[in-house]
Amino acid sequence: CLIAQQAKDHASLDTFYHIFAAALVFFMQAGFAMLCAGSVRAKNAKNIMLKNLLDACGAALGFYALGWGFAYGGQDADKTTFIGDYDFFLHANVDGHHAFFFQFAFAATAATIVAGTIAERCSMVAYLCYSTILTAFTYPIVAHAIWSKSGFLSAFNNDPLFGSGVVDFAGSGVVHLTGGVSALLAALVLGPRMGRFYDDKGEVLNPPKEMPGHSTALQMLGTFILWTGWYGFNPGSTLGISYDGAAEVASLSAVTTTIAAASGCVTAMATRYFASDPLARQYDLTAAMNGALGGLVGITAGCSVVQPWAAVPIGAIAGLVYLGASNLLIKLRIDDTVDAVPVHMANGIWGLIAVGLFCDPELKNAAYGSKHGGLFYGEGTLLGAECVCILFIVGWVTVVMGPFFMMLRKLGWFRVSIEDELVGLDVSKHGGSAYELAENKDSQKQAYSDFIKNADDNAL
């Protein structure tokens, strides 16, 4: 009786933990919306925020109807399947509603990563089509492969790949790489914003035209919200706090997450500072913010299996990976409005590799129940598995989303018209600008004091 009660108590506590973590992860939607809004020009602010809101809604409906079933339906550690086939529309509710709630928030994150990259030029219809496909089908297959017990890369399968399976604790690969590859493909197919890399006549602009975002305050708010939300994302991925060792794993994850973010931020900003012309050195906020986010993405796969000290180099390298990828994109004239590809795709890859390098066998045992170390602990198997995971995600997403984006382009649905892009999407598609600040305050103040003065005079 007491033992039965204890099992119930564990279930209560774990459900609560899921709700807490999922609410924090959902709050990241606000972070993405603010970060993206601040990163675009004022004339497209409404457009990008609406996309952020709608992909949260699309994820809720699409993942409820199909995605959850494809990802986790009919899990069985004794067999391997490519796709789940059960619990659509939550009709069977196998794992409890809290599990769905947490996983929905992850799916929504994957979808929203793309929004920023293709901001300021992607049409609303294309965006809705794309984000529904991603959350209802593309992402669930990845989640199934790596996180479902039946996944062919899953560490939770009874016969895991290379004996260990893939370690991607909170989704550097499943969430960020999936979203990031989609973003890169979309940017390639969609092309750059007008005037960014080419002038009116199609000549290459050298240097490319900077198109700075319209509000650093919104960007910073978004960055802090995302960082905060990551404390649901990473520690929450224990999927419970009551089972033996879960609490230690969760709190280690919180610490490595913190350190990697800090390390990435400092490294990216300092490198950008010292790498630039000594006469024109700037403390670049974009580098600092994206460095922190890069560090967060980079630690996400390994947060539970690396020592706190390892979070320092993982974050630092993430900051450099971000800078390098960002520069490379510009050289290749691929236009990523918010640098989501460097942050999420490049550091998604780095995060998986970092596990293969820094994974501590004892910590892996605590988190996954089997000992496998990274290269720096003298083992190479895990690194191999992580590389297979990278190849799978990049390949799968490319195979599904690449043709899909091509089709959208062929149909003429992908991109807004030249005029709409020039004038801005807020005026052309959303009824007007996001801001109405133009009231002349000085004349208003003057008018008011005149009025008061006249009233006083009249009163005399």
Place this chain on the structure above:
Amino acid sequence: CLIAQQAKDHASLDTFYHIFAAALVFFMQAGFAMLCAGSVRAKNAKNIMLKNLLDACGAALGFYALGWGFAYGGQDADKTTFIGDYDFFLHANVDGHHAFFFQFAFAATAATIVAGTIAERCSMVAYLCYSTILTAFTYPIVAHAIWSKSGFLSAFNNDPLFGSGVVDFAGSGVVHLTGGVSALLAALVLGPRMGRFYDDKGEVLNPPKEMPGHSTALQMLGTFILWTGWYGFNPGSTLGISYDGAAEVASLSAVTTTIAAASGCVTAMATRYFASDPLARQYDLTAAMNGALGGLVGITAGCSVVQPWAAVPIGAIAGLVYLGASNLLIKLRIDDTVDAVPVHMANGIWGLIAVGLFCDPELKNAAYGSKHGGLFYGEGTLLGAECVCILFIVGWVTVVMGPFFMMLRKLGWFRVSIEDELVGLDVSKHGGSAYELAENKDSQKQAYSDFIKNADDNAL
């Protein structure tokens, strides 16, 4: 001994759950402040935010002194009372401080709903009077009737209305309808903003003058914060997570909340899109945001007793209810600055009716300990009880707040002066504009590079 310890452990866990949920619900104050601020013209931004801050403070003090005692003091499931009469100033602390903390956050929500509707013209004094009355008296009576064990509509009374009592799990009625009816009454008594429906000579403007808010970014931020906070509001209304079945009820609530918000958002935006002139179709952010909020209000009463699939139509209809009510208000020339009446009052009513339609007897048994189904499950009793609840709330709030608002108008306290309204409340009442962005950046940049250049020249 172990059993005693288990009881203590349950109390610890439930207290923690209350604190978590209450903190999230309190955070909704930030959401309302941002949503309202973004929805008013820039010249009144400070005014509305101060009202939002002050009603949180007023709720804290008023609900502590009186409201809590009126609402929950001296509960007893064996008797029926109209008003609580115990535990004022928390002197007896009957249910634990965590219970007060959670309920205070709800009372503050009810109060803040009104702020937006009557923004840009209501005086500060009137607002403070009103919000104190609401949180200290009007709202507590409603909460008492429906949520106290002694309430005459309460499902927790031993002799509940129609054998079932009213199901209003997290307060579509208690919180949102109460706030929404107050907002409607205030808008009726206060009248529209100058120039909104009538010109200088009192002639009807056709069409009415649009008065768009000044910052969509603040509106979107507010919407996301509110949605996030709702995960404290709805799941938290289990008032505990350790008792048998609580965890399932809480996680179901999180899922239905999510789906209804998504469904409301998509429906409202799509309807607005397709219902408008094909040549001038816009993706309307206001419809999307308020549709999501309408869906959240609509699911609040029934989140724990309806199946996830039912959240789809409940949210969808909530989106339509919002649009219809919003159009109706404009036709009736009732000026609701932030559309709080359509969102909170109209969908508060819809939320209660939806319980009467979609309530699943098994789920109601899990959440309330007795089986009663909605009309679609072949039972009509519950629908009847929900309708009585609607009538009671509308009637009670009208009887108390209507005369109160009339009195404020008679005293000349309700509305700011014409000049203050014209010039804006921030300049006239709060010492200046909310923003000081007018620095000329281009000339600053020029001045700076001139300066640097001259310094270099001089150095030669």
Place this chain on the structure above:
Amino acid sequence: CLIAQQAKDHASLDTFYHIFAAALVFFMQAGFAMLCAGSVRAKNAKNIMLKNLLDACGAALGFYALGWGFAYGGQDADKTTFIGDYDFFLHANVDGHHAFFFQFAFAATAATIVAGTIAERCSMVAYLCYSTILTAFTYPIVAHAIWSKSGFLSAFNNDPLFGSGVVDFAGSGVVHLTGGVSALLAALVLGPRMGRFYDDKGEVLNPPKEMPGHSTALQMLGTFILWTGWYGFNPGSTLGISYDGAAEVASLSAVTTTIAAASGCVTAMATRYFASDPLARQYDLTAAMNGALGGLVGITAGCSVVQPWAAVPIGAIAGLVYLGASNLLIKLRIDDTVDAVPVHMANGIWGLIAVGLFCDPELKNAAYGSKHGGLFYGEGTLLGAECVCILFIVGWVTVVMGPFFMMLRKLGWFRVSIEDELVGLDVSKHGGSAYELAENKDSQKQAYSDFIKNADDNAL
């Protein structure tokens, strides 16, 4: 076996509680960033936000490397030490990673308090030096003295000061006074902003020039985020929820926190209102927001040991303390850009004194395991201990930070150049303004309707 399991369950629950509270406290970084950003002029917005981000990062790295070890390393209630000497780089992980996570968030709070005071003129290098020293050394010594079991002021030592030790539950002294004294020292050494108190020729300006912040919306957002975060700060300082009585202590803390914030807000705003010229009365948002924050700081030391009623006067006096200190600073021509000294230092002191006045012996017994009352309960010992604590913190911080700031000034590292200050730090140090809102919307709208019209004409 069951008992062993119960111990494990408690550890799980307490770890979760730490993660919850630490995430909320970390979120306060967003609050500080928004509050500070809104409080500076637009030309320095990027600069202050970057400082806020970097001090969170610096705190993570500095507190991980050294600070945690200095503060809590090798605690032992049987001896008294001045500084910890163990667990640097978390190599021993004595208290669990969750404990570090929570304490890091506190250290980051202490560091970030200073940012606002010296905003708009402090150099980035100086800021980074200062904030690293503070989180890695100065603050840890204070935390050690008062919160470590080995601290000479600690209530957790077996031989505590005056038999009671110092009661500073969540850190009115440890966090806010430490940060506030540092801020005051920095402001003294750094001097006021150009043009604030003196004109070009060094003549005193009478009255001083107002330099209002550029966005009240960001200030209000920051205030609400901070208030919300305080529900992690204060209730979280039980450092667990499972031990006997912890839940009651935590929920009492949530209630007193709420009431004091409300009381401080209302008192400060009303006093400012009635104290000003009757013909020019304003509802001052700054007073309201800082009054609330002052109330929060003021209740932080005593939140767990005072009755809810006592939170009313504690908050009210905090509001007055804020106003008085703010006026005093202006009289002394000490320039505090965001009024952090009045909020954090003055009310940090008041918070400690308030414990000495209002501490309820029964509540202290519940929270600390020994009965000592405040002056109003007829005992003076505790008040004495609190005063010793104030003297220690003010003295220690002055001794360490004072010479440090002087050295920074001597080296010429402390302050930006005159030109940079005049033109603003965003243009001179961060590559451009924080905002790009200057697009001419009216002409854009016109251009767009012209374009559409022409297109229609051509189509005919």
